[in-house]
Structure formats: structure tokens, C-alpha cells
Amino acid sequence: MRLGVLDVGSNTVHFLVVDAHPGAAPLPAYSHKIDLRLAELLDPDGAIREDGIRQLVDMVTSSMRVAEDKGVEEVLPFATSAVREAVNGEAVLKRVQDETGVELRVLSGGDEARLTFLAARRWYGWSSGRLLLLDIGGGSLEIACGLDEEPDTAVSLPLGAGRLTAGWLPGDPPEPDRVRELRKHVRAEIARTVAEVSRLGPPDHVVGTSKTFKQLARITGAARESEGPLVPRRLTRGALEDWVPRLAAMSAEQRVLLPGVSAGRARQLLAGALVAEAALDLYRVDELDICPWALREGVILRRLDRMSS
Template identity: 75%
Template structure:
């Protein structure tokens, strides 16, 4: 059957269309995404303003039309941290439902971490052993660890690249004092969670998902996306540590010239790099592998699991 996943994230609204059935690997058929940056549209009171809601409704309508054009039979719509944490979330969800007919399921941070972990587990298989999975989104950082398909520990922290950039790095290029303050903040937040994972033992394999990690791996020398999903891509901590001060000295326009960095994400790449560097350091990770599957694939896999065999 043809499934569609509508992901209303902190950076983008992304429709992923796949051909899938229980027991088979989901095959991507179409991708439609618009950079909305909801995490950066919150007002001082933490609400998504009227213009932001109008834009969200318009983008969802576009995605619905794309889903119809591609023959989607079942649409799985969900929202993550930007909507979840908006002070007017209920009003936003009601407006979306009234104007588009879409009932957005708002995932908790822990659900995001668990579903992303499921996707990574299915991608790497049981032979990967104990997995530590890191995911940096626009609004939050998810960390999950475990040996089965359900992680033994899963947390979500308010350390998304878009959120941190908007709140703590107002200048372009950023002021060194702001960079140092953000570095301290990120490390203090992550350090509070390390003990919960350390007691479970060292992971056998560390993997990372998300656009932020893919871009960081690419500028550090990993293969281009054009070379395919099955090319192994790694990010070494030493390479990342060398890149952080370089990124801090660049403007957003200069970062956008780096290989694999999109213009829309260039401004938040430094914040994402600081989060990635802190997580790898505090969890004693020397190298991690980039996983092509993430939250959207986890949602699809969970849906197929609930369908059962045909």
C-alpha cells in the first residue's frame, strides 16, 4: 500500500510517501517539504502567531494535494516540539483540523526518541548490539539507548539547533561570548542525563540521525547524498572539534558555501555542531555512524507493525 507521513517539525513540514507492507522495507516514492521554521516563529509568550498559523495551514494544504496526486491511501500526520511546546498548541491544532481536516498527533519527546530508535534498530539490525542513538532536530535533541526495538532509556532535551540559534545566537557571525555561553548551557543540559545512560553500560554502536548530523558528517568528509543510502558515513569527534571554531567564525552565507549545507540550515549549523560535539564528548563517543532512517521511518514501521501480516 502507499503510505504518507506528514511530519510537522520545528524546521520543515515534510510529506514522505512510501510504498510499504508488513515485513517489507518501505520504499520511498515521493518527498515534498517546505521550510517553515516553526521553532523560530514563536512570539515572546511562546505562541505561534497568526501569520505562522496561516502559513502552516497553507503548507499542510499543499502537502495534502501532493499526497492525493501521488495516490496515498493512508496518511499519518504528526507534529513535534514546535507545536508541542507552543502555548497556543490547542488552538493551532483546532485551526489545522477545521481548515484542512487533518488531525495532527502531537508526539511527546520520549515518543520521538523511541520511534527514531526503532528506525535505527531496523536499519542496522540485531547484529549492531546495544545502540546509542542521537538525533538533533530543530527544537530538541533526542537520545535513546537499548538492545531491543524498544529502548531501555529515552530522553528529549530542549536543545534543537533552530531553537538555540533563535534564542542564543542573535548575531551573524555570532559573538564569541554568545558561543561560549551556549556551549556551557548545552553541556550542562546534556550532562544531567549522562548518568541515566552510563549505568546501562557502554553501547556497541553509536549512530546519529537528522539533517544536522548529516551536514556535519558531509563537511567533515563523508560521502555525498548522491552516492546513495547504503554508503557508510561516519562522523569522528576529532573532525567535529576541529570544525566547531571554524563554523563559529563564519557567517551564515559562508557556511552555506560548505559542501552539503543548505542555505536554509546554514544559520543553525553552529548550534547543531555545539550540541553534537557536547553529546559525543560527554558520552565518550569517538566516532558515530549516520543512519539514513529517522523519525518518519519509525512512524511508518510502527504503523506497519500494527497492521500485522497480510
């Protein structure tokens, strides 16, 4: 069947059309997205601004037109941390439903971590053993670890690259003192989760998902995205540690010139690198593999599982 996944994330609103059926990998058929960056479109009280809401409504409306044009049988609409944590989140959801007819399902942080873990487990299989997943989004960091398709632990922290950039790094390039303050904050937050994850034993395989990890891997020498999802890509802690001070000294304009870095993500890359570096260091991870599948694929796979049960 043809499914549409409407992902209202903290950075991007993405409508992905896939051909999918139980027992097979979902195949992307069409992509429609905008870099809305809802995590940065907040007023001082933490509410999503009117311009952000208007753009979101317009994007949902256009996505439903795409769904009709592409023959989508079912749409799976969901929203993550930007809407979940906005003080006017409920009003935003009601506005979207009233004006488009689409009811967005708000995923909890734990749901995000579990569904992304499911996608990574299906991609790498049982031979991966104990899997540790790290996912840096625009609004939050998801961490999950376990042996099965359901992780033994699933944690979400408010350490998304967009959120941290907006709240901690106003300069371009940011002032060194602000970078140090953010580094300290990130490490303190992640350190609170180390005992919970470590009690499960050392992971056999560590993977990273999300655009942030893909871009960090690319600037440290990983293959281009155009080479396809089956090409192995890896990020090492050593290479990342070398790049963090270099990114801190660059402006967003300079970061755009790096391989694989998009204009919409350039300002956020330093904050994402600080989160990635802290996670690899505190979890004692020397390297991780970049997983092509993430939350959207997890949502699709869970839906297919329910069809076959």
C-alpha cells in the same frame, strides 16, 4: 500499500509518500516539503505567529492534494516539539483541523526518541548490539539507548538547533561570549542525562540521525547525499572539534559555501555542532555512524507492525 507521512517538524514540514508493506523496507515514492522553521516563528510569549500558522495550514492543504494525486491510502500526520511546546499549540492544532480536516498527532519527546530508535535498530539490525541513538532536530535533542527495539532509556532535551540559534545566537557571526554561554548551557543539560544512559553500560554502536548530523558529517568529509543511503557515512569527535571554532567564526553566508550545507540550515549549523560535540564528549563517543532512517521511518514501521499483528 501507499502511505503518506506528514511530519510537522521544528525546521521542515515534510509530506513523504512511501510504498510499504509488512516485512519490507518502505520505499520513498514522492517528497513534498517546505523549510517553515516553526521553532523560529515565535512571538516573545512563545506562541507560533500568525504567519507561521497560515503557512502551516497552506502546507497541510497542499499535502492532502498531493496525497490524492499520488494515490495515498492512509496519511500518518504528526507534529513534534515546535507545536508541542508552543503556548498556543492547542489553538494551532484546532486551526489546522478546522481548515484542512487533518488531525495532527502531537508526539511527546519520549515518543520521538523511541520511534527514531526503532528506525535505527531496523536499519542496522541486531548485530549492532547495544545501540545509542542521538538525534538533533530543530527544537529538541533526542537520546535513546538499548538492546531491543524498545530502548531502555529515551530522553528528549530542549536543545534543537533552531531553538538554540533563535534564543542564544542572534549575531551573524555570533559573538564569542554568546557561543561560550551556549556551550556551557548545552553541556549542563546533556550532563544531566549521562548517568541514566551510562548505567546501561557502554554502547556497541552509536548512530546519529537528522539533517544536522548529516551536514556535519558531510563537511568533515563524508560522502554526498546523492551517492545514496547505502554508502557508509561517519562523524568523528576529533573532526567535529576541529570544525566547531571554524563554524563559530563564519557567517551564515560563508557556511552555505561548505559542502552539503543548505541555505535554510546554515544559521543553525553552529548550534547543532555545539550540541553534537557536547554529546560525543560527555558520552565518551569517538565516532558515530549516520543513519539514513529517522523519525518518519519509525512512524511508518510502527504502523506496519500494527498491520501485521
